[in-house]
Amino acid sequence: MKFLHLADLHLGKSVSEFSMIRDQEAVLDLLFTLAKEEKADAVLISGDVYDKAIPSEEAVHLLDSFLNRLSQENISVLIISGNHDSDERLNFGSSLFSARGVYIAGKYEGSLQKVTLKDAQGEVDFWMLPFVKASLVRHYLPEADIESYDDAVRAAISACQPDPDRRNVLLAHQFVTGHGQDPEMAGSENQLPQAVGTIEKVGWDAFEAFDYVALGHIHTPQMVGRETIRYAGSPLKYSLSEIRREKSVPVVTLGKKGETDIRLVPITPLRDMRRIKGKLDELLDAALLTEDYIYATLTDEEIIPDAVGHLRTYYPNLMKLDYANSHTRAVMDFSFRDQQEKVSFKELMTDFYQKIRGGDISEQEWDILKGTAKEAGLIDETD
Ligand SMILES: [Mn+2]
Structure with a gap:
C-alpha cells in the first residue's frame, strides 16, 4: 500500500496580499504527477484543505480538478477537515463521492469514519478524525471522562478500536507533542482564527494503535515522537518566517504489518519565497530579475524614497522590505x-x-x- 501524505493545502490563501492560487495550482500538478508516477494507491489530505470556511471559487475549482484527475487514475483520496475548513461545506457530496474513491470526513459525530483499501498484502484500515475540540467530543461521548483536550482526542480514538492484527493508518488534524516537546511551528499557523493553543495538545503516545499517523495542522514537515507519526507540513511556504524551511511530501509504503517505509520527496515550488540582502544599487540588476516572493533587506545607511517601487521592477513579487544598517544595529544592541x-x-x-x-x-x-x-x-x- 503506497500513499502520499498531504496536509495544510490552504487553497485560496494569500500571503502579504499576494494570491497563491497559481502556486497552488502548480503544486497540485506536481503532486498529481508524483502520485501517478509513484503508482500510489491513495492520497491523504489531513485537513486545512481550504484557507477559509467559505473558500473562493478558484480554490473550489482547484480542489475539484485535483480530485477529478486522481479519481480518473483510480487513486483513492481521503480527506479530513482542519480548523480552517467548514465541516459542513467540506462534507458536501461526500456520500456520493465515496462511490468514486473520494472519501471525505468533514464532521466528527461521535465515531471515526473507517475506509478500508486493499493491496496484495491484504487490507488496510484508514481511520479519519476530522478536526475536533474537546467540547465536541464531550458532546458525543458523554460517558467518557474528558477533562482536557488530550483526554478528548484519546477518547475519540479509543472509541474506534482498531484491530491490532491489521494495518491501521490514522488521519488527524491536531496539535501533537513528542517526548514532552512541542512540534516546531512554521509561523503561518499563527494566523489561525484562534492561535495554535498551548493547552490544546495531545501526546504522541495516544496513537500507539496506528502503523502510520498522517497529521495536519503544523506547517513545518517533521516527525513527532516516532518516525511514523508525522506532520506532512504545508506544500508551500505560507509566511516569511518559513523562508529557510524547504517543503516535502512523505511517500509512505506499508508492507506487511509493522513494515513502514517513508520517503520524503522535496517540493519545488513555482515561485520560491526567499530573502535577498544588499545595497539597493546591487540589487537592481536585470540578471537578478525573478518572480520569486522576495523579502528584501537593504543595507544602505539612508532610507531610500520609493525603494519598493524601484525593487518591484526586478522583483514584482516583493513582499517585504526592511533595512539592516548602523541605525538598526543600534536598535538591536x-x-x-x-x-x-x-x-x-x-x-x-x-x-x-x-x-x-x-x-x-x-x-x-x-x-x-x-x-x-x-x-x-x-x-x-x-x-
Ligand atoms: Mn494549517
Missing part, C-alpha cells in the same frame, strides 16, 4: 534590561532618542513616555 540597572529611566530614554533619532527628547514626548512607563509599572511615582 540596545538592551533595556542591561542598562536599566545602571542609569535612570530618563537617562536611558535620552540615550535611546540620541541613538535612534539623533536628537534630544522633547518635554512633551517625555511627559507621554513617563506616563506610559508608570502605567506599565516600569518606573514608580517618584521617578
Whole structure:
C-alpha cells in the first residue's frame, strides 16, 4: 500500500496580499504527477484543505480538478477537515463521492469514519478524525471522562478500536507533542482564527494503535515522537518566517504489518519565497530579475524614497522590505534590561532618542513616555 501524505493545502490563501492560487495550482500538478508516477494507491489530505470556511471559487475549482484527475487514475483520496475548513461545506457530496474513491470526513459525530483499501498484502484500515475540540467530543461521548483536550482526542480514538492484527493508518488534524516537546511551528499557523493553543495538545503516545499517523495542522514537515507519526507540513511556504524551511511530501509504503517505509520527496515550488540582502544599487540588476516572493533587506545607511517601487521592477513579487544598517544595529544592541540597572529611566530614554533619532527628547514626548512607563509599572511615582 503506497500513499502520499498531504496536509495544510490552504487553497485560496494569500500571503502579504499576494494570491497563491497559481502556486497552488502548480503544486497540485506536481503532486498529481508524483502520485501517478509513484503508482500510489491513495492520497491523504489531513485537513486545512481550504484557507477559509467559505473558500473562493478558484480554490473550489482547484480542489475539484485535483480530485477529478486522481479519481480518473483510480487513486483513492481521503480527506479530513482542519480548523480552517467548514465541516459542513467540506462534507458536501461526500456520500456520493465515496462511490468514486473520494472519501471525505468533514464532521466528527461521535465515531471515526473507517475506509478500508486493499493491496496484495491484504487490507488496510484508514481511520479519519476530522478536526475536533474537546467540547465536541464531550458532546458525543458523554460517558467518557474528558477533562482536557488530550483526554478528548484519546477518547475519540479509543472509541474506534482498531484491530491490532491489521494495518491501521490514522488521519488527524491536531496539535501533537513528542517526548514532552512541542512540534516546531512554521509561523503561518499563527494566523489561525484562534492561535495554535498551548493547552490544546495531545501526546504522541495516544496513537500507539496506528502503523502510520498522517497529521495536519503544523506547517513545518517533521516527525513527532516516532518516525511514523508525522506532520506532512504545508506544500508551500505560507509566511516569511518559513523562508529557510524547504517543503516535502512523505511517500509512505506499508508492507506487511509493522513494515513502514517513508520517503520524503522535496517540493519545488513555482515561485520560491526567499530573502535577498544588499545595497539597493546591487540589487537592481536585470540578471537578478525573478518572480520569486522576495523579502528584501537593504543595507544602505539612508532610507531610500520609493525603494519598493524601484525593487518591484526586478522583483514584482516583493513582499517585504526592511533595512539592516548602523541605525538598526543600534536598535538591536540596545538592551533595556542591561542598562536599566545602571542609569535612570530618563537617562536611558535620552540615550535611546540620541541613538535612534539623533536628537534630544522633547518635554512633551517625555511627559507621554513617563506616563506610559508608570502605567506599565516600569518606573514608580517618584521617578
Ligand atoms: Mn494549517
